[in-house]
Amino acid sequence: xxxxxxxxxxxxxxxxxxxxxxxxxxxxxxxxxxxxxxxxxxxxxxxxxxxxxxxxxxxxxxxxxxxxxxxxxxxxxxxxxxxxxxxxxxxxxxxxxxxxxxxxxxxxxxxxxxxxxxxxxxxxxxxxxxxxxxxxxxxxxxxxxxxxxxxxxxxxxxxxxxxxxxxxxxxxxxxxxxxxxxxxxxxxxxxxxxxxxxxxxxxxxxxxxxxxxxxxxxxxxxxxxxxxxxxxxxxxxxxxxxxxxxxxxxxxxxxxxxxxxxxxxxxxxxxxxxxxxxxxxxxxxxxxxxxxxxxxx
Amino acid sequence: xxxxxxxxxxxxxxxxxxxxxxxxxxxxxxxxxxxxxxxxxxxxxxxxxxxxxxxxxxxxxxxxxxxxxxxxxxxxxxxxxxxxxxxxxxxxxxxxxxxxxxxxxxxxxxxxxxxxxxxxxxxxxxxxxxxxxxxxxxxxxxxxxxxxxxxxxxxxxxxxxxxxxxxxxxxxxxxxxxxxxxxxxxxxxxxxxxxxxxxxxxxxxxxxxxxxxxxxxxxxxxxxxxxxxxxxxxxxxxxxxxxxxxxxxxxxxxxxxxxxxxxxxxxxxxxxxxxxxxxxxxxxxxxxxxxxxxxxxxxxxxxxxxxxxxxxxxxxxxxxxxxxxxxxxxxxxxxxxxxxxxxxxxxxxxxxxxxxxxxxxxxxxxxxxxxxxxxxxxxxxxxxxxxx
Numbered sequence: 309x310x311x312x313x314x315x316x317x318x319x320x321x322x323x324x325x326x327x328x329x330x331x332x333x334x335x336x337x338x339x340x341x342x343x344x345x346x347x348x349x350x351x352x353x354x355x356x357x358x359x360x361x362x363x364x365x366x367x368x369x370x371x372x373x374x375x376x377x378x379x380x381x382x383x384x385x386x387x388x389x390x391x392x393x394x395x396x397x398x399x400x401x402x403x404x405x406x407x408x409x410x411x412x413x414x415x416x417x418x419x420x421x422x423x424x425x426x427x428x429x430x431x432x433x434x435x436x437x438x439x440x441x442x443x444x445x446x447x448x449x450x451x452x453x454x455x456x457x458x459x460x461x462x463x464x465x466x467x468x469x470x471x472x473x474x475x476x477x478x479x480x481x482x483x484x485x486x487x488x489x490x491x492x493x494x495x496x497x498x499x500x501x502x503x504x505x506x507x508x509x510x511x512x513x514x515x516x517x518x519x520x521x522x523x524x525x526x527x528x529x530x531x532x533x534x535x536x537x538x539x540x541x542x543x544x545x546x547x548x549x550x551x552x553x554x555x556x557x558x559x560x561x562x563x564x565x566x567x568x569x570x571x572x573x574x575x576x577x578x579x580x581x582x583x584x585x586x587x588x589x590x591x592x593x594x595x596x597x598x599x600x601x602x603x604x605x
Numbered sequence: 606x607x608x609x610x611x612x613x614x615x616x617x618x619x620x621x622x623x624x625x626x627x628x629x630x631x632x633x634x635x636x637x638x639x640x641x642x643x644x645x646x647x648x649x650x651x652x653x654x655x656x657x658x659x660x661x662x663x664x665x666x667x668x669x670x671x672x673x674x675x676x677x678x679x680x681x682x683x684x685x686x687x688x689x690x691x692x693x694x695x696x697x698x699x700x701x702x703x704x705x706x707x708x709x710x711x712x713x714x715x716x717x718x719x720x721x722x723x724x725x726x727x728x729x730x731x732x733x734x735x736x737x738x739x740x741x742x743x744x745x746x747x748x749x750x751x752x753x754x755x756x757x758x759x760x761x762x763x764x765x766x767x768x769x770x771x772x773x774x775x776x777x778x779x780x781x782x783x784x785x786x787x788x789x790x791x792x793x794x795x796x797x798x799x800x801x802x803x804x805x806x807x808x809x810x811x812x813x814x815x816x817x818x819x820x821x822x823x824x825x826x827x828x829x830x831x832x833x834x835x836x837x838x839x840x841x842x843x844x845x846x847x848x849x850x851x852x853x854x855x856x857x858x859x860x861x862x863x864x865x866x867x868x869x870x871x872x873x874x875x876x877x878x879x880x881x882x883x884x885x886x887x888x889x890x891x892x893x894x895x896x897x898x899x900x901x902x903x904x905x906x907x908x909x910x911x912x913x914x915x916x917x918x919x920x921x922x923x924x925x926x927x928x929x930x931x932x933x934x935x936x937x938x939x940x941x942x943x944x945x946x947x948x949x950x951x952x953x954x955x956x957x958x959x960x961x962x963x964x965x966x967x968x969x970x971x972x973x974x975x976x977x978x979x980x981x982x983x984x985x986x987x988x989x990x991x992x993x
Binding site: 311314315318322421425426427428429430433443444446451453526527529531534535565566569570573574575577578 | 643644645646648649788789815816817818820821822823825826827829830832833846849850854856857858859874877878880
């Protein structure tokens with residue numbers, strides 16, 4: 309029982325990082341109908357921004373978080389302007405967007421390897437506020453990492469803020485309208501270009517937060533973007549384009565993964581994760597909570 | 606269309622350049638090849654090797670080169686990144702052997718990569734001296750035949766595994782060990798198997814042997830399984846990045862027992878990555894970096910002086926691998942692969958990692974292992990040890 313609860317806690321904490329990352333995929337997909345595979349690299353950059361803001365600039369932690377999030381938000385928008393806008397202007401097929409995104413991802417990852425280097429880095433403990441230092445809190449016979457608790461809380465705050473923004477503000481409504489029908493909302497006076505920038509900025513900022521959290525929990529390294537493949541699966545699992553879907557898919561995927569590696573075999577974990585993706589695409593291609601649409605991924 | 610022509614012109618120019626590089630033959634140089642990871646998890650070690658070999662090659666050249674069969678040659682060093690990937694290593698090997706025409710090769714460091722190039726090396730008769738590839742199958746094939754072209758400068762995993770097991774059983778007095786390893790890496794899987802054999806032969810018990818997926822960053826699920834099996838120590842035959850992360854996560858889960866590892870641990874970055882999680886833990890190493898032996902200290906200083914960072918374990922191993930090659934070439938008095946291989950088989954020399962005498966399986970015989978303890982930010986030498 310104890311081991312079960314411990315695995316459950318682990319699953320939830322991994323699920324919360326997946327969720328922060330998956331939301332970025334889903335937001336962009338809901339507007340542009342393509343999967344932004346460069347998102348993982350933006351997350352990786354966020355981790356580096358946060359790391360250098362803390363170590364090189366010696367900023368206080370909260371400010372470093374802010375620097376990382378705004379850095380990645382700017383970067384994501386710049387990426388959209390440089391890489392995707394030219395394609396949009398030429399009305400290129402969606403396949404081109406995906407290929408461009410993958411190319412951008414490889415380019416960013418390798419630029420980091422070439423400039424900063426491939427060696428993993430860890431956030432120096434001394435630079436973190438006490439509630440984020442490694443170590444755990446004992447709740448009964450359970451050990452819950454302090455980073456995990458903080459991560460869970462920060463993720464919850466970010467996602468709640470995002471939901472409020474989308475439901476309650478005018479800009480949020482504009483995103484919803486554009487996601488529903490870009491042409492019609494453009495005719496109603498919503499500037500699609502602006503909505504796209506907004507979506508990339510929000511996704512980018514969340515990527516920055518996710519990157520810093522992931523880097524704190526594990527390590528900061530250039531190949532980080534590969535784990536975001538999991539959050540992409542989570543987004544598809546929950547339903548690409550749906551925010552609650554991304555959240556649900558992330559938590560479910562993380563729980564399945566932890567229980568498979570805890571009770572079956574770690575070796576089989578990815579087999580299960582990708583198996584679920586395939587099964588989902590066969591049985592219910594729109595995911596748990598996604599709207600039914602013709603093309604996916 | 607014009608852009609297309611431009612691209613073509615560039616491609617042709619590049620081909621021409623590559624062609625020149627390949628066909629350029631300088632009669633007075635001996636080309637020494639190297640392959641190893643310059644990107645990826647183990648890149649730190651690959652760079653250490655690359656920098657070591659290029660520093661030493663410069664040293665030989667500054668001293669006038671080496672004499673082979675009455676003629677003096679300069680050394681030329683060519684090294685490529687194999688990304689720590691066996692398939693990539695095979696490609697790189699072909700490039701070194703058939704395009705660059707190297708005489709001998711230092712590296713690779715990983716057992717997987719070394720096994721990946723063994724058959725090509727045998728066919729091309731280009732001698733390879735692996736640096737830290739400790740898996741026995743690097744030099745001896747599955748069916749027990751010795752790979753003619755494959756040698757190594759380090760001891761092997763059965764030896765290392767038995768040193769670790771003996772140390773755990775006799776010196777630490779542990780009886781119930783758990784193993785955290787990955788089946789996807791030949792080094793990790795092999796070393797855990799040999800540790801288990803030796804530990805159980807001596808009377809201990811391996812209560813859990815849990816594998817994680819390569820590239821894993823979250824070890825808590827396997828660690829929980831280990832915790833539930835109630836061991837009194839954990840053996841971690843993994844590379845330092847995995848070790849640092851898994852040790853930290855183990856401590857977070859309230860697993861406070863001693864951790865023991867192999868030669869995948871020693872790295873300048875291990876302690877900075879792990880923080881205090883490895884305090885009081887032990888690992889088996891090839892040598893003691895702080896040994897007052899002048900050969901070790903001089904090399905250490907030279908490396909520090911040139912690159913302004915500490916030499917890694919792989920620097921010492923690459924030093925000895927190159928030493929074995931140069932020694933063999935000079936004794937062979939020939940630049941032919943067959944002759945160098947014959948000379949390598951008769952190697953009996955002193956390197957920075959100790960006395961290297963190559964045995965019938967192309968492995969150094971009876972090298973002592975060093976037990977190192979992590980205390981604070983230091984790696985303290987405990988004792989020399991031999992396996993059972």
